[in-house]
Amino acid sequence: MRIETERPEMPVHVSASGQSVELGIGEPSGGTWVVTALSLPQAEMVLHALGLEVAQIRDRQRREVAERAHLAQVVLDTEVHRR
Numbered sequence: 001m002r003i004e005t006e007r008p009e010m011p012v013h014v015s016a017s018g019q020s021v022e023l024g025i026g027e028p029s030g031g032t033w034v035v036t037a038l039s040l041p042q043a044e045m046v047l048h049a050l051g052l053e054v055a056q057i058r059d060r061q062r063r064e065v066a067e068r069a070h071l072a073q074v075v076l077d078t079e080v081h082r083r
Contacts, residue, residue: 009030009032011025019039021040023046
């Protein structure tokens with residue numbers, strides 16, 4: 001499976017290989033290709049770590065949106081009270 005990334009020259013490739021998972025970054029035909037084999041437990045740990053990082057980023061984004069909404073509400077309330 002090829003997964004496009006924000007950097008087009010560095011896609012991620014994932015494939016099953018016997019009892020392991022191969023993870024490649026870059027283009028196989030280019031000079032940027034890096035590949036490693038992960039055991040199933042290692043692949044599960046990588047998947048879990050990625051999920052945790054994504055959850056932390058999403059949580060931070062939600063808190064930032066809520067904070068901006070709160071500040072906007074405070075500004076609106078201040079404007080209403082001035083009139």
